[in-house]
Amino acid sequence: MADFEQRLLMLIDDEPAQCRLITALAAREGWRTLVVRDSETAIATLGTRQGMQLSAIILDQWVPGDDACTLIAELKSRRPALPILMLTTSASPLLAVEAMRAGATDYLIKPVAPDMLMQALRAATTREAPRDELQPLTEKMPASPDFEAMVGAAPTFRAALAIAAKAARGHAPVLIEGESGTGKEMVVRAMHAASPRAKAPFRIVNIGATQASGIESVLFGHEKGAFPGAFERQIGALQHCDGGTLVLDEIDRLPLPVQERLAESITKGDVRPIGARHSFRIDVRLIAASNLPLRDLVDQGHFLPELFQALSGITVTLPPLRERSGDISALARHFLARIGEQPGLRPLGITDGALSLLAAYDWPGNVRQLQAVLFRAAVFCDGDALTADDFPQLSNLLGDAQPTAAAPKQEGVGVMLYAPDGNLRPLEEIEADVIRLAIGHYRGRMTEVARRLGIGRSTLYRKLSDLGIDNVA
Secondary structure: OHHHHOOEEEEEOOOHHHHHHHHHHHHHOOOEEEEEOOHHHHHHHHOOOOHHHEEEEEEEOOOOHHHHHHHHHHHHHHOOOOOEEEEEOOOOHHHHHHHHHHOOOEEEEOOOOHHHHHHHHHHHOOOOOOOOOOHHHHOOOOOOOOHHHOOOOOHHHHHHHHHHHHHHOOOOOEEEEOOOOOOHHHHHHHHHHHOOOOOOOEEEEEHHHOOOOOHHHHHHEEOOOOOOOOOOOEEOHHHHOOOOEEEEEOHHHOOHHHHHHHHHHHHHOEEOOEOOOOOEEOOOEEEEEEOOOHHHHHHOOOOOHHHHHHHOOEEEEOOOHHHOHHHHHHHHHHHHHHHOOOOOOOOOEEOHHHHHHHHHOOOOOHHHHHHHHHHHHHHHOOOOEEOHHHOHHHHHHHHHHOOOOOOOOOOOOOOOOEOOOOOEOOHHHHHHHHHHHHHHHOOOOHHHHHHHHOOOHHHHHHHHHHHOOOOOO
């Protein structure tokens, strides 16, 4: 514990307010912060006694400006093992690629949520998971908000998308559950794009990134003078999204008193801002997302049963990537195609050996982590295709568990013919799985699905109905 408390962070920044914020955030996790105001002082500090104690560096790109990558390269040449996180207001993928190649460990776009900043710092200074993911960089490659664009043929994944696609056409609240990185936001945006409210107000509120003391005001709004610091009236997210859709991300982190108010608003169909004398009628479609199973939180007393009942009439559960490892090959090729479209990068292939290595890992960060790891490998790849050698961190993590060239891990999507008891499964179940697989493989293009299955489109739709398969197209 003593070593943890003695970690030293160097912050290269000349904005007093930001320095105070980062220093306070880092202190909560046991970091001491050394603030330097310019590049020259930062380089000189590396050679001092304090500099030798550094465990990480946070650099605001505004300080060195266009020379940020030069400074990063200089710092890395002097201290190769020292993680460097760069803060910037630029969303340029080219700058991010240059920063990575210069040696940046992570790349965060301002304004950055405190939780995300500290998560990036933790990830950069631990060895529990592949580092250097540059998650914000990959998030600048938004996926098309379309169910057909979602890659994956695993039956559990396609079943979840089928529920989401059907629910998109309605107005009832929807609960989307799944581990971090499984694609909840992608499903949310696809649902909104396919809904009757697609052109109405749409807003995502991240509960986990909002201060607990302010979340009630964010959701319900407040009147001027309602509490100390309420210098003007604020319209809450619920009222702002009247007629549209409000997404509450990480709702599992919503404080219990606010849960009670939210459950009441959903039941009554109105909202009362803090300090207001009357309520306002609202028509809002709520979509809630949770990293944890809310039913378990209800049983543990951490989530209000009334709110759970109000939100969970329709529940979409996205499986973790480790439960759909057969999709890794298709996901990897899909991400590499998108990565190759970014400035400063080029299209790359990927070898079977590399795919076997990817499939052998459990991916605690799920699809988002896979995309980020592929991005980093693509940045530093000199060949025409990624090989297992382009993922040294994964190789180190897997150790003896990694697949060998002689005996690669066999992955792929198939249809189970036998039940757990050893008997053949009913033909109806097998046929349903084949159709689901085809829908996933051809991304919901039903004409192509019917053609490849050798049946007419009308026959396909009849089978979908008879077998109880929801059409995700």
